[in-house]
Amino acid sequence: MTDEADRELLRAVLDHVLKNDAFPSVEGFLRKHASDEPKLKELIARDLLKDISGRYYLTLAGLRACDTAEARQQLAWCQALLPALQMAWRKARGSFQYAPDLYAVLGVEYNPEGEYGVPLGFLMASGLISADLSENTGIPDENINLEGLLYIEELDVAGHAEKLPPSMDLAGAALLRVELAGYRPFDRFSADLGSLTVMIGANATGKSSLFDFLRFVSFAAQNPLPPEIDPRNAGKLLFHAGGPDRLSFALNAGRREAPASLRYEVEIHGPVGAPRVVRERLVLDGHAQEQTPPPLLDFRGGRGVVRDLAVRPGQASWTVPPNELALRRAIAPDLPTPSQFQSFVASWRFYPGFDVSPAAPLRRPVHVEENPVLAEDGGNLSAVLHALVLEHREAWEELETHLGATLPGFLSLGVKSRAKGMTIAVLRERGISEELTLAELSDGTLRLLGWLALAVSPSLPPLICIDEPEIGLHPRVLPVLAGAFRLAAARSQILIATHSPHFLAQFALEEIAVMRKEEGRAVFVRPATSQALRREVEEIGGEALARLFLTEELEVLP
Template identity: 30%
Template sequence: MPVVREIEAAGYRSLRSIRFPGGPLSVFVGGNGTGKTNLYRALSLLQAASTGTLTRALAAEGGMDSVLWAGPRRKAEPARVRLSAELFEESTGQAYTYAVEVGISPPVTAAAFALEPQVKRERLTVQAGARPVTVLDRDGPAGFVRDEDGRKRPFGTDLLPTETALAALQDAVRFPELQIVRQAFAAWRFYHDVRTDTASPLRRPCLAVTTPALAPDGADLAAAFATLTHIRGDTADLDAAFADAFPGARLVVPRPDREARFGVIFSEYPQRVFEPPELSDGTLRYLALAGTLLAYRLPPFLALNEPETSLHPDLTELLARMIVRAAQRSQVWLVTHSERLAAAVAEYGGVRPRLVLKRDGATWIDGLRLSGAFSDEDE
């Protein structure tokens, strides 16, 4: 599966124009209001482009009026959100660069509402040798795509302004490069909205279905634990992470029937299993993070947004160790406002945290050159 080698975003919220590399473990730390979450959201919007939900996702954020860069623009510069990612497949040596631009149209349009986000441009290039080859090029409704023989073809379908060609052209045999990129984006997982309130799905049993990777909302946590316990038959890492966090306590995962469940036995009450509705928010969140980072099979790209929320500070280093361990099986992206967590990940993972800051009102990363490389990369 291709890895993320570079990300570019422009015109989106506080992201005036920024391009930076990705690595096996990327750590972004910064205070509130610096725009670090917008870096995270930009990635999720690229995934939405692959599933055909990009314009809906932007509309759900408040529409183009809310998501567009609000600062000054150059004269005649269009008001658009521009997103791009370069993916690299090590086994083939091929690099795939997908870019999409979204804006709004004049009030009168036959195929979209007046204020609805609309796809203006799309391009996919593939590079295996000295020169990249454009396999998808769209400008408004017109454009071409190369088939499996390398010949340029019209899209063969009437694309709505709210549709991405990446999602609409589903013929994997005729358009294999699109399929590779689409699958790569779709496999990404984002964990930022795992609730622990009384109505949280984490506090309820779930269907007993083999669950190699936790769902983004954590609703199948019990099934993820059951998969590790009763299918993989190896809970050494999970047990160690739990014991380190809660000395003397034990995670209990009974063999499921139609539903999967879990509970905790604390040393003070050795005869009683505490069910999820009885667990504290911090305990439940730590368990959800363990289910995310120690799952049977991790997604190829895993993004965490402020995972330290609701955790006791004493658990920070344990969380850092789980993140570093996960980066050995997946490409991990961490966004945090906890300098302590960033420092712990740096210590255990040997990576340099990147400080996110504001520069002239725009989100920037300390040490980032305009060329898209970090000034310390050669160190």
């Protein structure tokens, strides 16, 4: 139990930190609080305070015990900084030798004190990061290791940090709606997406272009726009044919059960070679209160304001280069909502198909990774399987069950260690005495293993786009694969494009969308809106969907 005397000591430490942007030295603090030394030792024993290298540090629990507005704000900032630090660690895949290296990856100006340095100190005192400390301030400034943050979704500050309004909390959020004009075949395009959306349509109707657009948005949330605007579009027509050299889009994201969502609006002008972001806004959409909150981002021509209603009142004026989104820089700890949205968009993953060629990285031993996410080419599949077998036995057993149901002669799956922290997956089959490494498996088996490993992974990106997963697979495995993706959609949002009637037949009508062209424009249609079609599918089942797909009847529904 923390009494008022304890709180006063903890508050005195916090007051020193906030006034000086430095953690107090034990010697100097005791000169003012000599009679409180026994209590300070007791606070250390209770993990509310730490004595590290001759300085006092509050832990997150110590901040919580302070029970002041300033302490709650610091807790909220630590929570808001979490996704940005996790992203920085994944980008660097190692420690940051010097603090400026970390700030460069975060995309913010180096400042060893204040809003970034102090929260790093609290996280270090709580055992979540490790670092060498500045002699002058005690703030982490060298050999900063953030690995301890990777497995954390939310810091233990519930009930004490300033709470975001539920509609602004992006934990478990999904991309709800896309509106797009001026990009390739899209003009006045809109699509409402579910937790699982399976897209069909003829070639050149916009399925892959929709994936490319979402990948472009994720890229732009992390990087300046190159001269070609979309780095994957070199040599292709970027802007909608016959239209001006500009594109605009709006994304709605949030939790499906929430009454409001975040709406992100952007307009980019060409020409290719000289892109300019002319407008950018992040607003709360569908807010039920009489007074609509002001935009969280509001920029025109690179100049604008950024704010967050949840932690700090007021706003900051920014100027960003013409070829950058302000969202890219909105990862400060006092901007939890824009920061969460930036992390949400930057975390999207895209899988156009795995590289299973004879020399592919997927077939070779790879370095063990902490909490790996499957690479887009599948190159770190063995690392993903290594993490599953060691840390997620339930997911591993689910994977083996799927493989047993789809691979004739399957006995077991395993991983083998190799020299210097390397690992490779191995498979055992009936009638073969030797284990088969990934290098020896068929292309189809490797593809199936990759898709199933992705589907059973406990930690998934918030949005996963998968292009034609049926390629190279026998029709009999498609029901199992569809079921695995449906289960994964409970933990992530899955968007799939397919040309397979057998695969399509495994999904409910409500999960299907049709992409088609109308007067040169891509259009997104939900066939479930047809009452006649619903009756036919209810009577016949998935076979009706397959037949209607083959006869193109699905694609011409009004």
